[in-house]
Amino acid sequence: MSSEASTEVLPLLPIKEMVLMVHMEHPVVVGRARSIAAVEAALAGEEKTLVVVAQRDSAVDAPSQQDLYAIGTRALIRKMERRSNGGISISLRGLERVQIEDVDSTNPYQQARFKVVPLPSDQSSEVEALHRDVLEQARQVEELMTSDWPKGLLVQMLESLRDPLDHVFVLASLLRLDVKKQQAIHEANSRLQALRLIHDYLNHEIQVLTIQQEIANQAASNVSQEQRQYMLRKQMAAIQKELGEQNPEQAEVEELRQKLEERNLPEAAQKVADRELDRLERLPPAAQDYQLIRGYLELVAELPWSKSTEDNLDLGHARAILDQDHFDLAEVKERIIEHLAVRKLNPRSRGAILCFVGGPGVGKTSLGQSIARALGREFERIAMGGLHDESELRGHRRTYIGAMPGRIIQAIRNKGVNNPLLLLDEIDKLGRDYRGDPSAALMEILDPSQNVEFRDNYLDLPFDLSRVFFVATANTLDTIPRPLLDRMEVLRLSGYTEEEKVQIARRYLVPRQLKEVNLSEEKVRMSDAVLEQIVRRYTREAGVRELNRQVARVVRKLAVRFAEGNDEPVSVEPSQLPDLLGPERFFVEKLRQETVPGITTGLAWTEAGGDVLFVEAVLMPGGKGLTLTGQLGEVMKESAQAAQSYIWSQADNLGISRDKLQSNGIHVHVPAGAIPKDGPSAGVTMATSMLSLYLDKPVRSDTAMTGEITLAGLVLPVGGVKEKALAARRTGITRVILPKDNVKDLSEIDETIRREIEFVPVTNLKEVFRAAF
Amino acid sequence: MEFGLWKPPADVLHLGERWFIKLEVAGVCPEEVEIVVHRNTLRIRGCRRDMLLEEGYFYHSLEISYSRFERIVELPFTIATDSIRWEYREGMLLIQLQKEDAS
Structure with a gap:
């Protein structure tokens, strides 16, 4: 065509957000009245063509020449359809690049006087190289594109074209570049320039798409990691089932259930245990409650609800044991024998509650042990000294973190029988403060008519304590609350006389200490005179604790001699005591010989x-x-x-x-x-x-x-x-x-x-x- | 997808050594048709102009492509330039040609 320099006039259609490039076809919806008029005018023409140009700012509704780019496109209306709202859908095909000389806005539509600007056709090796590069980039972009873009279509489309500029235009239209960038490509003076522009944009696009894909991949891998673990767990469970193994939690629950069944629980306890077991089964092991419930059920399972020891009610045997363990204490021993006798005649009689009162070292605690031995009962000592919190005895409610059963229930659990002998040691040293009064709790525990249904706060089930043999010890009765004292039978263990102490030392302490250092009684002889001296000069006490210590000291000193090689039997003389035990500790208070009045x-x-x-x-x-x-x-x-x-x-x-x-x-x-x-x-x-x-x-x-x-x-x-x-x-x-x-x-x-x-x-x-x- | 100017559909057929190209170009002014031959390719250009252009006509919808068209047809032989004849009949452009050798 030879009309290159000549100007023509055609209706002008400003379009928003896009640039119609030469050879490209685009659907456009026309809504503005002036634009509709322009389209109508174009349709009334022989060739159905008009000039399309992009708006610089899409917000302007009635653009004048300043609001439009100078380079537009002569376009053919390929198809047209009217829309119900009065607008027009058209399909535009770019025919030529045009330079708009001026715009005539006097008609209902704008008219552009324009000059055709032919597309550049420069050829160079650089164009060639860049062109290939761009095609390669296009391939990459298509590779990275996700969603709705059909794979291979872009490349196929590009292959159907030969002109490098056509490739640039296709890519520019498809990449959804903004108007400014599209316009720059549209206006390019050379192929090289157009190729460079699209090359840059493609580069950028590739980067963005790469990052986008990485993000998408990451998200996908997170999901699949979890799914993988889930699948593996399922498989593991299946394998375990196949092998007849259970997972550890399941096994634990089963074990507990079995234990509980064997225990022969009372009805109330069985009900609670079943309920808790059900809860346990449904909880994941990581749940906070899981350990709590497990601990509780273990306690229930381990408590001796119905297990007890047989009492040995042979009075002769009992007497023999008591005499064997303790010297004298006739009154106390008699009382114990009485108790056994009652038991023998009436096995259902309530457990006795004895309270031994006496100075330190007189044998209260060991007497308790002897009774347990004589009766054939389990023995457990519970120290009451300094106990000042009621819940120590009675337990904490399970709602508290770290809750535990009280000492009584713990002791019974330890012993595994429901009729042990529990020694409440130093009951006179119970404390009390704002947290509660443990002696009040003791009253319930020690009352035979109430302790049939003793309720520990933690256990929260009645437990029968009536078969427990309680023995309390105290140094003095003064600090024991009266009501508590009333529930116990007080037996006094007064101090021993010197003669008794000598006897105790000779019969019990010396042999025991010799045994401790593995010396036979033939090797060491301690006369009563020596023991008397120790009792008098080195101890002052009601009991025999200090005496025991001093005897031990003597024995140790002698043990050194034997260890050093001496093998001859040794007989300790009173005169040697200062060497063995040091200077006399106590002077027997001599009578004040010369007393003065007063x-x-x-x-x-x-x-x-x-x-x-x-x-x-x-x-x-x-x-x-x-x-x-x-x-x-x-x-x-x-x-x-x-x-x-x-x-x-x-x-x-x-x-x-x-x-x-x-x-x-x-x-x-x-x-x-x-x-x-x-x-x-x-x-x-x-x-x-x-x-x-x-x-x-x-x-x-x-x-x-x-x-x-x-x-x-x-x-x-x-x-x-x-x-x-x-x-x-x-x-x-x-x-x-x-x-x-x-x-x-x-x-x-x-x-x-x-x-x-x-x-x-x-x-x-x-x-x-x-x-x- | 199409690019550039509109392309009329074309049939290519032959009767012995005589080849025919049939182009569907209804409404095209025959005087404006331009046929260029280069070796084995044939380039046909022209323009379809709307003939109903009196005042008051109003398009409700449009599907026919107007304005210039261009159609390039490749043949499996070198075309004898002087063998080309064409006529416009019932809206079809009928081109007749022969191989260079055969002529």
């Missing part, structure tokens, strides 16, 4: 047994009233005041001058000053001290005394007479003044002591004073 020997009862104490009193000329020192408790202070008041009121009868009373204060001190003392039993002692002072007459030094006084001068009975007598004897006292009402207690005291000490029973202070001076 000093009186009293007798006290302590947790460690009896003891001697001195009451010292001095007159303070010019002073007034009564001063009391030596850590005296309230009760003791009051009895000192009572003593003073009595003496003042009876001054005339006692022969004390009024002068002396009025012009002097009095100070009473009870050594040792650092040890707290309390109780009313020093009343007579203090009264005697004061009187001795006022009369300036010393008290007999071989005499000790105990007894509570009243203002009327009566002497009331006191406790711990046996211990006090033992202490007096230890100190070398030969006379003891004691209330007449306590005489009956003397029967507990060993024959030998009764022979050595003269007991002076009194009913009032006058008799005391008569005996004291």
